[in-house]
Amino acid sequence: MVLWVPDWPVAAAVAEGLVDPQLPVAVHDNRGVVVASAPARAAGVRRGMRRRSAQQLCPELVLVPVDPVRDARAFEPLVQAVETVVAEVEVVRPGMVVFLARGPVRHVGSEDALAELLVGTVATETGAECQVGVGDGLLTAMLAARAGVLVPAEASAAFLAGQDVAALSLAASTRQAAAETAELVDLLRRLGLRTLGAFASLEPGDVAARFGGRGLVAHRLARGLDTLPPTSARPEDDVLAATELDPPAERADVAAFAARTLAEQLSERMLRRGVVCARLQVAARTEDGTELVRTWSIDGAPTAAELTDRVRWQLEGWLSGRSGRPPSAPLTHLELVAQEVSPAGAVQDGLWGRARRGEAQAGRAALRVQGLLGAEGVLVPVLQGGRDPRAAARLVAWGDDAAPLRRTDAPWPGQVPTPWPATVPTEPVPVRLVDAVGEDVRVDARGTASAPPARVLVPPPPPASKRGAVAPTPVDAGEYPLLAWAGPWHGTERWWSDQGRRRAYVQVVPDGAPALLLAVERGRWQVEGVYD
Template identity: 60%
Template sequence: MSATSATPAPATPAAPGPRTAADSPRLGILWVPDWPVAAASTEQRIPMDLPVAVHDPQAVLAASAPARRAGVRRGMRRRTAQQLCPELVLVPADTARDVRAFEPVVQAVEHVVADVEVVRPGMILFAAAGPARYLGGEEKVAEDLVGIIADEAGVECQVGMAEGYLAAVLAAREGIVVPPGTSAEFLADRDVRSLLHAATTREASAAWADLVDLLRRLGLRRLGDVAVLRTSDVAARFADLGLQAHRLARGLDARRPSVHRPDPDIAVGAELDPPAARIDTAAFVARRIAEDLHTRLLRRGAVCARLVVIARTTTEAELVRTWRIEGALTAGELTDRVRWQLEGWLSGRSGRPPAAPLRHLELVAQEVSPAGAAQEGLWGRRARGEVQAARAATRVQGMIGPDRVLVPVPEGGRAPRDRVRLVAWGDDATPRRPADAPWPGAVPPPLPTVLPITPPAVHLLDAGGEAVVVDDRGLMSTTDGAPAELIVPRGEGLAWLVPGRHRVLAWAGPWPMTQHWWTPGGVRGSWLQVQVAVGGEPGGEGDAGPASSGVVLLLRRDDAWWVEGVVD
């Protein structure tokens, strides 16, 4: 009997499984807690034992440890924070200050780690594998970084390492090193609110907050609940931001690895002639090349993950800094990052300012990838006239200075001059105070259309020629009836309100006004609106009446009347 042996079929190669946290590179995060407070305390020389809070027009953004012990929390209203801690030192938020003060921290990190990315002021990202091999372990890297930051920058920091960006950020907030291959387990039992730590901008924070709220309402309260979802289901229900959250919850980077050949870097540069040693001079060139880079990215329909700022001095020294970019930035946001970095180099606060003026500035967009959301705008490209006006304004700024070309920004406020803020062309034109919020005690309409830079002093008289005054109770007192005449001294006119004597036709008020009474610059006074004759001679039996009339807003303070504005 003969036997036959079957030839074994060739083995079918296994399909590649889903990418896991163990496949991700080890990342390190250096985090300085409450960095806005540390930056403000450093620049304004505020003792560290005092309670300090950094705030924007809406709420507290960061608080020092003494302030938190008194009950001050992030997101709290300023008035509530002051009630809890009367000795609280309030400092307005300033992103440029945060970047300037953070530069010595970045320079100190570069003594230990060669290639770093600035995620935001107060946080630095770096690849952990290289420094760990060189120094003998990740714990040794963390120890050296904490020590050198304390010695050279004078602040305390925390270092964390793990696979995946979110895991590394949370590890840094706890000051631990997550063992290799355990990032997914490290994240699984954490609240889904931990995703908020992945945001690097205020706009991104708002988007992440909306997503977290939706996930919690759907019953997905832990990162592990998000991680076990199917990728296709997440994409269909939560779109791109949900996919980023899904990857972060699994211990991966928020950006999906590219499966095709990466797009080439986009570089733009310009020579500075003459070389720039001041930030206001370098900022003009920075704005132009930042807008050029943004235009090239927009035309290609792409975004970049890294922005490299390169500056060369007249002595051929080179300054390089890399910023981590989240999503598609506007031209203004891109310009701000470049300008902040230049301020950090040129302000002299970095400890190692350039030894010579800057002669060349270059921006490089790295890790360029397609972005379906990048487009010209809902209504198409900007009009040609708008583009030409923007170029003309930038050119005029270069000729007469950045603070000589201003743009009005409507805001909320009680006084007319508080409702308009002038900012330099190209700077952030976002209102600091909402105009549609209730403003008790605000000046009623009609509001002045012409406001003086320096209010002129005038005299308001009654029919008997005596001065009209307002007492401490806010009541107008006259010796002979109502206001009858407004006298504008020589050289103190405003628009149609020329120097001379103007007959008062009607009046309204007074309304008491008290602003910032708790500060040395506080104002106490009273508003009064008067309608005065324009043209014709005041008084007299043969007066044929004024050719026209106008409304003047007066403010009574410091025992005098001041013109706060006129209705043109």
């Protein structure tokens, strides 16, 4: 049985008092709308739509940035309400829980009675509207919850047959699993397998040979089965990592620091044993002996960052103070248990094999440094679309979603010709580009240079400030005559808004220095890149 709250990110924002529930609301990330409320959908707002397009359709639309921590924190009171009816509950993601229905159904009397009891309990204790679905397999129950129906065992195959293959993404609970499932769905559609019934009709052996382990798991879901086949082998022992919190933790940020180290230890122990887990149990003990336990479903091989996210979300839910039943005392003990452990060989490797030991050690070292310096202390580059080398890369915190904000395959009018420079300075270096008589070269609105460039003048770097040394410049100070040059390439961005920019780029080959990419904006030239 699956209990699902529609548009949960919107409901979480409403629960925390960020928006008025009567207004049209859309939760967005940097790529577009993630979830839209019912009033917003009635006005034409759809998932994946750009924010500007959504606001054109619905001028009164309230935009709220996506926040997984907020979603998990606000979901904790709802899970507590479900636990008053059902003993063992697993959180698939904020907004969805799953549990075995046989025991509670026997106690209540019927599936219909249990569904009504759950919906009524959640509405009474939290004010949230939810839907409940029942099915023999995980995907069947998820789709049944979205439709608000109870699917009999003999009707599972017929219920799934007409569903779009995109429904397979509902069962993905990690970033890696979601990315692999999206690639699989795209491939199935290109092969003409657009429904779950068409995919389920294939032979399992053919699916394994063509699509690998991820395809086999998706095939089982499409057939209405669980993700893992039954086995008679002795199950692996649970993997445990625990720590004492001294002094006791009353705030979520204090407990989250210990949780980061603990999740890293758990990931390292699973890596050393060569196993992965399907469930993560987060357990805590308070000063007065109260036990807090919550279980999260995990799909695929979770990374240390993904384990840390779930523990941090859970601690936020317990300690934020917004829950109807916060801990009765500060936390003194924190424990993570990897359950339903299986050999890592059962999980399909990437195309180039498993991550090397050095990569895993580097990741753990980055997490340690991040724990000391903060989330923004360790950054990684992400390539994305753009008109120039600086716009084509952005820095994100280690462990965050490293997804590009702009498509790399989209057309970019006015883009600087390739190949692009291999080195882009952290901060642009100011220079002067002058003609043969020493006058600054200017570029007009049509992209025409006032005179052919003849020399590049690089000023000495400014003295170090009290806050630290100045970053090294890619070119030594001096005056360099030009051996060759190309351009200018003129580009205008966002001409319709106050943030509009007009720039021009020139490639130059100085005598005695590496080739440079120069940019001019508002009459000022600067080094944007250095060619090898």
